[in-house]
Amino acid sequence: MLLAETAAGPAWSWNLITDVQEMWSFPFMVNAFRAGTIVAVVSAAMGYFVVLRRQTFAAHTLSTVAFPGAAGAVLLGISAVYGYFTVCVAAAVVIAAVGWRGGGGGADEAALTGTVQAFLPACGFLFIALYKGLLGGPQSLLFGTFLGITTSQVTVLLGVGAAVLAALALIGRPLLFASVDPQVAAGRGVPVRALSVTFLVLLGAATAEASQITGTLLVFALMVIPAATAQTTTGRPGTGLALAVFLALAATWLGLTTAYYWPYPLGFFVTSYAFAGYLLVRSGRTLHTWLSRTRAPLLYKEATA
Amino acid sequence: MLHPMAKARTAAEGTVPPPRAPASEPPAALTVADDPVIALRGAAVRVAGRALWSGVDLCIGAGEFVAVLGPNGVGKSTMIKVLLGMLPAADGEVRVLGARPGQANHRIGYLPQRRSFDPSMRIRGVDVVRLGLDGDRWGIPLWPFGARRRAARRRIEEVIELVGASTYAYRPIGTCSGGEQQRLLIAQALVRRPELLLLDEPLDSLDLPNQSAVTALISRICHQENVAVVMVAHDVNPILHHLDRVLYLAEGGAASGTPEEVITSPTLTRLYGTPVEVLRTSAGRLAVIGQPEAPALHTDRHADRHAVGPAAGGDHAAG
Structure with a gap:
């Protein structure tokens, strides 16, 4: 108790039930958990396809434009939530259109995207400087915050998240086909091009969601790391998808709890937990291949002996 | 690009088509038994305003193994695209499985050129095969225990067994060798029991060992399964004694018939319009000597090889 008083903040008591009860007695923490859960599920599910389709560059572009979108919305006196969604979805449509003209993944597209990626965050920085309001600098937009998530914000997140997941469930199988094997999928009548555009738009919405929890710079913590970890672990699409969602949820919940008890940024904790999981799986995998490589000749010798 | 075959996905409703026995054939397909799988009459094709080939006549029956041969850039892959309806024929008549190209694509298994999965593709071979079965269906199957799912699983196991991929089908496909991947992709093309x-x-x-194993x-x-096969190849030798018929494309024209009829000095000389000699080794391998390069495409690059002929290069039909 003494420690808690001197630290002037909540203290971890190792009694999980009372800890969680105490944490959830604050409405802002309940909202943070609700929002985090929605975002983790949506990001991880979308992330599975991002990693499979190798579209991390597109996802990164969407997350960098999210920042000026939010800053611009705040400057105009609108909620940042709408700024995120409008700009991310618009950017997704533009990327899809440019990709269409460039014949898909050309060097042109990469150079153009890189150029825009430099310019738009600079605009965002200007918007924040112009605003001079309560925002207190670009930090919370860039690196995320869990303070002050309103119930209406959670409702918006839930609505958009449910729509994204429903759309993903509908197009999931053809999208997997088109991602793994576009030529044969096209031969089978799968609308590869339309699916690619739809996926980018969904990705825009998912990025806008994730930006609100992890900040625009740390979107990959929930979008790419859990999916990459899952794909390193398993080659089954269903299991991989479920594992990615589970890992994202674990990183988010652990991150939120840690950030509640420790006065350091949420984005750092969420990213660190996700990264630790990735590191663990990666090293486990390396160990496994190393063991099977060194053990195989031994077994062979035994067999021939 | 808009794929016309998107229209022809009637089979997407079912999962596993029943084994093709004459009795179980749907009434729509009840045509004459020896109706050709592919019929081309005076077919011609243009790509970007340039006529690739014209006056192609070809008739392929069920269970026939046909190779499309010819030098580089002559439009062999284009032939496949025409048969799939991805490219319209500029002239002549093209019928595939008794319909216009693209109308019967659900009854066709297609294996595009040069596909390989790199090691970072973390998806199992069996999943890639499964996508060939139901990958074009919308929605996500939530109940994995139905009779339909069991039938699908059985069919996938069966087709993997057929291509001899059982030992590595459950590994991520990126970790399989080129030959193993090719077998899995053939299984994917076969999983819906195509007729072509x-x-x-x-x-x-x-x-070479994998070439002959995959050919066999x-x-x-x-x-065995009475599937008509059209295979584009740049070297006829690995497949020569399996072939029922060849289509030889060159210089905008074509010759078709049995390999013994087509790959001969007189036929190829007529086709190329320049003296060409076909040599047969004691082991039965064929070498085509003196054929000119494909028009326009590689003339500058291979100018020095014209005098010698392509026998030195490995990348020629029957080379």
Whole structure:
């Protein structure tokens, strides 16, 4: 108790039930958990396809434009939530259109995207400087915050998240086909091009969601790391998808709890937990291949002996 | 690009088509038994305003193994695209499985050119095969225990067994070798029991033992399962004694018939319009000497090889 008083903040008591009860007695923490859960599920599910389709560059572009979108919305006196969604979805449509003209993944597209990626965050920085309001600098937009998530914000997140997941469930199988094997999928009548555009738009919405929890710079913590970890672990699409969602949820919940008890940024904790999981799986995998490589000749010798 | 075959996805409603026995054939397909699988009459094609080939006549029956041969850039892969309806024929008549190209694509297994999965592709071979069965269906199957799912699983196991991929089908496909991947992709093309297989250079980038093993596999499927096979190839030798018929494209024209009829000095001389000699080794391998390069495409690059002929280069039909 003494420690808690001197630290002037909540203290971890190792009694999980009372800890969680105490944490959830604050409405802002309940909202943070609700929002985090929605975002983790949506990001991880979308992330599975991002990693499979190798579209991390597109996802990164969407997350960098999210920042000026939010800053611009705040400057105009609108909620940042709408700024995120409008700009991310618009950017997704533009990327899809440019990709269409460039014949898909050309060097042109990469150079153009890189150029825009430099310019738009600079605009965002200007918007924040112009605003001079309560925002207190670009930090919370860039690196995320869990303070002050309103119930209406959670409702918006839930609505958009449910729509994204429903759309993903509908197009999931053809999208997997088109991602793994576009030529044969096209031969089978799968609308590869339309699916690619739809996926980018969904990705825009998912990025806008994730930006609100992890900040625009740390979107990959929930979008790419859990999916990459899952794909390193398993080659089954269903299991991989479920594992990615589970890992994202674990990183988010652990991150939120840690950030509640420790006065350091949420984005750092969420990213660190996700990264630790990735590191663990990666090293486990390396160990496994190393063991099977060194053990195989031994077994062979035994067999021939 | 808009794929016309998007219109023809009637089979997408069912999962596993029943084994093709004459009695179980749907009434729509009840045509004459020896109705050709592919019929081309005076077919011609243009790509970007340039006529690639014209006056192609070809008739392929069920269970026939046919190779499309010819030098580089002559439009062999384009032939596959025409048969799939991805490219319209500029002239003549093209019928595939008794319909216009693209109308019957659900009854065709297609293996595009040079596909390989790199090691970072973390998806199992069996999942890639499964996508060939139901990958074009919308929605996510939530209940994995139904009779339909069992039938689908059985069919996938069966087709993996057929191509001899059982030992590595459950590994991520990126970790399989080129030959193993090619077998899994053939399984994917076969999983819906197609009546026609279109294979675009399936032996490309395989080593010699794998070339003959994959050829033997395709030939066995073709004759056992009565699937017509059209295979684009740049070297006829690995497949020569399995072939029922060849289509030789060159200089904008074509010759078709049995390999013994087509790959001869007189026929190829007439086709190329320049003296060409076909040599047969004691082991039965064929070498085509003195054929000119494909028009326009590689003339500058291979100018020095014209005098010698392509026998030195490995990348020629019957080379």
